[in-house]
Amino acid sequence: MIKFAIYIHNHQPAGNFDEVFEYAYEHAYLPLLKVITGHRNIKFGIHNSGTLLEWILQKHPEFFEILKESVRVGQAEILSSAYGEPILSFIPKKDAVEQIKYFNDYIYKHFDFEVKGLWLTERIWEPGLISTLLDAGIEYTLLDDTHFKYAGLNEKDLWSYYITEEKGRTLKVFPISMKLRYLIPFHPLTETIDFLKEQDRNTPCLRILGDDGEKFGAWPGTYDWVYNKGWLDDFLNHLENEPWIQSVFLKDIAQEKPAGRIYIPTSSYEEMGEWVMPTQYAKEYDELKRTVDKKYYHLIHGGYFKNFLSKYPEANLMQKRMLFASRNVTDNLDAKLSLWRGQCSCAYWHGIFGGLYLPHLRAAIYKNLLEAEQHKPPKTLEEYDFDTNGENEIVYSDREFFFVIKPKTASFLEIDDRKRKLNLLNYLGRRVEKYHYRIPEKTDNQGVKSIHENLRSKEDDLRENLIYDQYTRGFGLDRVMKQVPTLEEFYQGVNLGEIIEYSDYVLAKDDKLRVIFHGPVNKTIALSTENYRNLQITYDGNISLFGIEFSLGIFFDKLSLNGKYDLRQKQTLAELSEFIIEAKDLSPLVFKANQPFTLLAYPIETVSSSEAGFEKNFQGFDLLLVFKNPPELTIAL
Numbered sequence: 001m002i003k004f005a006i007y008i009h010n011h012q013p014a015g016n017f018d019e020v021f022e023y024a025y026e027h028a029y030l031p032l033l034k035v036i037t038g039h040r041n042i043k044f045g046i047h048n049s050g051t052l053l054e055w056i057l058q059k060h061p062e063f064f065e066i067l068k069e070s071v072r073v074g075q076a077e078i079l080s081s082a083y084g085e086p087i088l089s090f091i092p093k094k095d096a097v098e099q100i101k102y103f104n105d106y107i108y109k110h111f112d113f114e115v116k117g118l119w120l121t122e123r124i125w126e127p128g129l130i131s132t133l134l135d136a137g138i139e140y141t142l143l144d145d146t147h148f149k150y151a152g153l154n155e156k157d158l159w160s161y162y163i164t165e166e167k168g169r170t171l172k173v174f175p176i177s178m179k180l181r182y183l184i185p186f187h188p189l190t191e192t193i194d195f196l197k198e199q200d201r202n203t204p205c206l207r208i209l210g211d212d213g214e215k216f217g218a219w220p221g222t223y224d225w226v227y228n229k230g231w232l233d234d235f236l237n238h239l240e241n242e243p244w245i246q247s248v249f250l251k252d253i254a255q256e257k258p259a260g261r262i263y264i265p266t267s268s269y270e271e272m273g274e275w276v277m278p279t280q281y282a283k284e285y286d287e288l289k290r291t292v293d294k295k296y297y298h299l300i301h302g303g304y305f306k307n308f309l310s311k312y313p314e315a316n317l318m319q320k321r322m323l324f325a326s327r328n329v330t331d332n333l334d335a336k337l338s339l340w341r342g343q344c345s346c347a348y349w350h351g352i353f354g355g356l357y358l359p360h361l362r363a364a365i366y367k368n369l370l371e372a373e374q375h376k377p378p379k380t381l382e383e384y385d386f387d388t389n390g391e392n393e394i395v396y397s398d399r400e401f402f403f404v405i406k407p408k409t410a411s412f413l414e415i416d417d418r419k420r421k422l423n424l425l426n427y428l429g430r431r432v433e434k435y436h437y438r439i440p441e442k443t444d445n446q447g448v449k450s451i452h453e454n455l456r457s458k459e460d461d462l463r464e465n466l467i468y469d470q471y472t473r474g475f476g477l478d479r480v481m482k483q484v485p486t487l488e489e490f491y492q493g494v495n496l497g498e499i500i501e502y503s504d505y506v507l508a509k510d511d512k513l514r515v516i517f518h519g520p521v522n523k524t525i526a527l528s529t530e531n532y533r534n535l536q537i538t539y540d541g542n543i544s545l546f547g548i549e550f551s552l553g554i555f556f557d558k559l560s561l562n563g564k565y566d567l568r569q570k571q572t573l574a575e576l577s578e579f580i581i582e583a584k585d586l587s588p589l590v591f592k593a594n595q596p597f598t599l600l601a602y603p604i605e606t607v608s609s610s611e612a613g614f615e616k617n618f619q620g621f622d623l624l625l626v627f628k629n630p631p632e633l634t635i636a637l
Helices: 018-037 050-059 061-072 093-111 129-135 145-150 178-183 189-197 222-228 231-241 270-275 279-291 294-299 305-311 313-328 333-341 359-373 434-438 487-492
Strands: 002-010 044-048 076-078 140-144 162-166 169-176 205-212 245-247 380-384 393-397 401-406 411-417 475-480 504-507 514-518 522-527 534-540 546-552 571-583 586-610 613-627 632-636
Touching: 002 018, 018 044, 018 050, 018 061, 018 222, 018 231, 044 050, 050 061, 050 093, 061 076, 061 093, 093 129, 093 333, 129 162, 129 169, 140 145, 145 169, 145 294, 169 178, 169 205, 178 189, 178 205, 189 231, 222 231, 270 279, 279 434, 305 313, 313 333, 313 359, 313 401, 313 411, 333 359, 359 613, 487 586
Parallel strands: 002 044, 002 205, 002 245, 044 076, 140 169
Antiparallel strands: 162 169, 380 393, 393 401, 401 411, 411 475, 475 546, 504 514, 514 522, 522 534, 534 632, 546 613, 571 586, 586 613, 586 632
């Protein structure tokens, strides 16, 4: 007898486009629910993230009614999670426990269902999560079979759930079948049935499909296959008509005797361990897996999820900004909901999906974190290691702004504008990704495949955009230059002179933002006392050719320089004394200098992977101001 459990995870991140929500709802969430509830003998589990349910309740309350009825008749089990769908080990434990408890109550309120199980975001597991889940009232969670194999079990051992524990407190953990994740729904259903037949039917054996609901219609090419060609309906009919397959709830299996006790190491599903690796290691990991027998895969561990914070400095800054907001948020529920949305996992990492590479997701994180603080904006001027790189930064926060300044280069790492509710430096650097060598020359839109197997480009000639940064970006990087670079040299990051490093600095003693940096020149950064939204940058010293570089991450429509030069295109302007950055629905930023300068500009563009294929993304823009002498600058924010 095969006990078969179907558990679906539906999620859209905070800040995703409304049309993306709508497309996924119409092509996956609703049709999947309708088809499966039409097979009354099939039990299923479902998890919808809090950010998704917020949207569904507002736009499509009929989904709530269908799901509530399926719960009432005993066909559906609902799983909980942390409300904002964070990586639990990424956020403070207090936030995690509060979010889960809040979502448990939310589910009970709307569906009259008391949850027992939790969908663990991206199945990112750390042993310390045991106490977190138990403190939040959770009885069990699901992990990949990979997790169990890393702990020393083999396929034959995975016939039911296991107990894991921390200091005597026990949590139940269920293994998701990786094989089923790849078979369903991309392969003919007979392959899935044959796989289940291979299991030993002399004793009861549990097999779990736990995977994204979007693969049932929202992923490229799947809607026609799953619904129009009837794959899902046929599959569920087969399950109903096979007497040796029993449809089950995990909450019921959890009341049976466990298969044993196990201690699972820090890990995630297999693909995540590959995505987090440094580029060269990831390529070597690929090579190793191609040469070794699959029976040894469980001995080849990938990387550790938190190393995304090392791989992508922008993700690290965003996560540290989230921790700052968490420490300073009030007990106001609206403030906490904003914080929890700002902890949504998707924008903090990158794999097959766009994730961190999608500017609107990063913008949503910052918007929500700033909204979380707006009830009582923290006032602080501190010196501490904000980005945890071993060197102190200058951190300033007040009712208008949040700044992080890197003393070594006297440049800004972050400028949060509380009025605009955005981080003006929400750019992403251009860096090598492992999949860049796999980008096809031409687009390929054929076939129905898993996104893990798909190699397609959304446009031709993407290889021409594989330009990589030669240094770490910032806002206000000072350069000693030998000559004015060409626009193409600036774009390529060459012939730009040397970035000035400062030896020490002095902070004002009145808690106002005024810092004097000492180096080859002396540099002062201050907020104006006359116009508080003016940032003043002045220099004292002699350098014959002086450059200041500003990277910005602003993504409004009609983004322009002086109202006529498109900042999504390369530009060169000479003999300026000021310029204005404008966009639709954005209050302008005005740069003024006390002497003329040459301005060079280019769009920061990356080539990244998404579920729809390889794509080019606008990640902000870079400006280089070249002066004959160090200037005085006023930037009206």
